[in-house]
Amino acid sequence: MNRWTGPATSNPCFRERLLLGFFLLTIMIAGGCKKDDPVQPGNEPTPASSPYAGEWRGTTNEGLPIYFRVLSSGVIDSCTTQIRFTYGSFTCDLGFRAPVDTSIQNGAFVIPMTGVASTKVRGSFSSNTNASGTYDSFSSEIFILSCNNSLYQGRVSHTAGTWQATRQ
Secondary structure, three states, X not given: OOOOOOOHHHOOOHHXXXXXXXXXXXXXXXXXXXXXXXXXXXXOOOOOOOOOOEEEEEEEOOOOEEEEEEOOOOEEEEEEEEEEEEXXXXXXXXXXXXXXXXXXXXXXXXXEEXXXXXXXXXXXXXXXXXXXXXXXXXXXXXXXXXXXXXXXXXXXXXXXXXXXXXXX
């Protein structure tokens, strides 16, 4: 059965012309792509490296360490710090870490931190080598906390603090 019917198909060269037209159209579309066109595989533009990339170390206002790492993509993929908790004669340096990666936006960031409680480390870069910020106050119901060979039972809380760091 012939599917090509009608006045246009009565010409014996119609099919050949139609195929030639599709072939030329395909060449014209493909010819519009240049060798250095960024949509070609392997020619994707390289993203700019973050000016803050590297390892950062510093201290909190309590003299305790803070550390974070910025990838060349501008993502903070690691952050740890300690915050001192004191209740009467009981003192303990509580460790906190970032459970998720955090993006830097306009030279600033907010990192959710977890430990025996939750807090946020907030910061900004004053240059490519200096950063500073704060950490939020926190509180948590802790049944028993073991620290420095002592046991503490009760609530853990802390007021907000500050930190400073430099790129290493």
